[in-house]
Amino acid sequence: MSNEADHHLGFWRKYVFSTDHKVIGIQYTITSLVFLLFGFSLLMLMRWQLAYPGREIPILGKFLSESIAPGGVMLPEFYNSLGAMHGTIMVFLGVVPLGVGGFGNYFMPLQIGAPDMAFPKLNMLSYWVYAVGGLIMMTGFFVPGGAANSGWTAYPPLADIATLGQTVWLIGMVFLITSSLFGSVNFIVTIVHLRARGLTMFRLPFFVWAQFVTAFLLLLAMPPLEAAGILQLLDRVAGTSFFMPEGLVISGVHQVGAGGGSPILWQHLFWFLGHPEVYVLLLPAMGIVAEVIPANTRKPLFGYKSIVYSVLFLGFMSFIVWAHHMFLTGMGTTMSTFFATTTMIISLPSVVILTALALSLYKGAIRLTVPMLFALAFLPMLGIGGLTGLPLGLPASDIYLHDTYYVIGHFHYVVAPGIVFGLFAGIYHWYPKVTGRKMNETLGRIHFVLSFVFMNMVFMPMFFQGMAGVSRRLYDQTVYTHGSAVQDLTVLSSWGAWCLGLAQIPFILNFFLSIWKGKAVDANPWQATTLEWAAPSPPPHGNFVTQPVVHRGPYEYSVPDRSDDFFPQHALAES
């Protein structure tokens, strides 16, 4: 394992078409962060229309073309595109590639003491397929009729008859799905085959377990969406009618075509992926938090084995809950009872994991570093997100709340202050490993406090709007009496979103400036125990100077009778 091979590679092979998992991890991270910022910008535009319907968009309005925003006021069609693309970009191009592609690729092999992923070339391919898929998605904005505008769930029959952007969206999705398929095969083989000597499955850091389950979910849940995507693509381009019911009339026009299809089929196939996808988003962030908390409380993770079994059970159950997204499709009481029951069951392992993470704080010597702040905020935010989900899992209350802002509030509490905070924690925690320098503490704290305040300002009002009955799809809610009654909340939420955008400036500055100006640190700045800290920072090609051998579990902090308060997995016992 030498650096020799590395030295012979030219610039392109070393930094662009690299097969090194670390370079690929960085590529994924940068690309997905750009997409996250872009997806968030789309949202900030939408919030203007929601807060001040029919008013000219300040500054940006002048630059938007007349076909989408005449006089600077966005058209409903453009608003719909923004909504659909915001969802798609955040989920498929932002959070998943960051949590799995970025963090998973970079740190999973390091944490298991592997020199690289099991299939390095496949790894490169999966990044490039993702990048091409992302580019295809973006071209949607430039085709006639604009980008996909049928929501990120692309429900037919609307999506079947939507403008050309929907076709582009479907092609992009096929690429993204293929990419995650390659990635998941690679992850599973790597975790099972390439662990360092002595690293048994129950000595794996929880982050690796989370990636393992995530990879299984991607592997087995993504193909049905690929099938659904192909079927919808054929509906649009080959004249089939898989999702078009017979005798469909839209705006007074009888739709030609054979008919005989079922729009419900799409929903089944979509949510068969859609629900495991929630855990694909969540688990990497949970894994990161489970790494950050022990390192900053200086005590072992509470209930390691129970959270591992919980995450396995969670992964398994996530395949049989999907129809709780579909209680309003006219499903009978037998099936809705079944899915409501499985939904209640799946909340148990999530609660076990969250409780174990919270209990890990008890009697710890807590260091309030920036990653720890984000990890601490993750717990209550995910708690709010999870608990507000329970009424949506029960048909009786879901029928009232379905498709209102309550739903938006619920899943954004899971994804935005929850998962995104977990990912931020990961960035601050592992930045020293990737660059050899720490990010600035002061800027980090400013970023945390502002993000925390404004995240809640954006999403908390949505629960009240939703309970007032405002639909999530409205372009202008003030046209309804019940909508204008809660318009003040919308304005509050919008200002929260714009301030949240500003609050990311310290982060962006910090991220780039710390590459050169950050405080230089040694290989293990947090005095953590897992294997990635045994490698130099940044790790060379092949990762480890000497191949580590593992002697103990992942979270051996404050072991009695030791001079240090941490006992790395690879360290030999003191004689």
Place this chain on the structure above:
Amino acid sequence: MSADVLPYTVKPHPITGLYSGKFGMWLFLASEVMLFGAFFSSYILLKFSAPSEGAAAWPTHDERHLSWVVAGANTLVLIISSVTMVMAWLSLKGNNLAKGRLFLGVTAALASLFLAFKIFLEYIPHWHEGYTTSHSVFFGLYYTMTGLHGLHVIGGILVMVYFIGPGSKLWRSDPEYYTNRIECTGLYWHFVDLVWIVLFPTLYLMN
């Protein structure tokens, strides 16, 4: 490069008993099961929720005009190709590259024959008789499912041609590695055969 750095690319892992490539191939096949499973699920759901009469009703067996003769012949072609595929692997196991490449070639030829039958004796005549993708949901699914299967056949042919041609250089440096790759190709190919075994009665025989 990766071959000499990463363990278990050739030798089986002591715990799983599989080398990485074979494990990866099985994982890939598991996802393929879910992919084709989704299409079969769509088929079942659409069939059962179709109206019982009218233009959108599910065509009966006689209304489909799908003859089992060509499809049955194609089934035999695929079964024979599966046998030649395992023979290719066995020849390589017996250290005979020439014979292995010959059997691979035969497999690829049979796969091409399958596609030729499919396209010239089924797709083109059906399309001209008006059984297009927009004829009915059944024909839409027929073209989608057999088409996706056909794409898998094309993928298999490309891989086999690669291993007969440039890919076979690997034999000189590492015969065991090459044999393993052919075994993985074989796993994929038998899976393609297996999918057809289920597609054949579903589309051609059942009422």
Place this chain on the structure above:
Amino acid sequence: MESAERTTHKHSGAYVGVFVSLVVLTIVTVAVSTFDFGGSTNVVIALAIAAVKGSLVAAIFMHLKWESSRQLWWLILCCAIFAFTLLLLPLFSVMDPPFQAQMGTWGD
């Protein structure tokens, strides 16, 4: 470890057997489909034959018979459960009575 030669010999016999069975079963499945057993018996028979053929391919050609990897069997089990879920649950939820009642009114 067994020698390559022994593996070769043991396998070749099985391959020929499977080949013959597959051909015979293909003929049987076509022959059976020409009779009408009434109800859904035909579907059940066709699927049963397909299942037997598929199992033969998986067991012999794909070497599952000789595969002792516990991890592989876990994978196959999980995949089978999820595929089964995917095949049946959508159907159940569509066939649930209230849906059918609505289907009736939509047709009018």
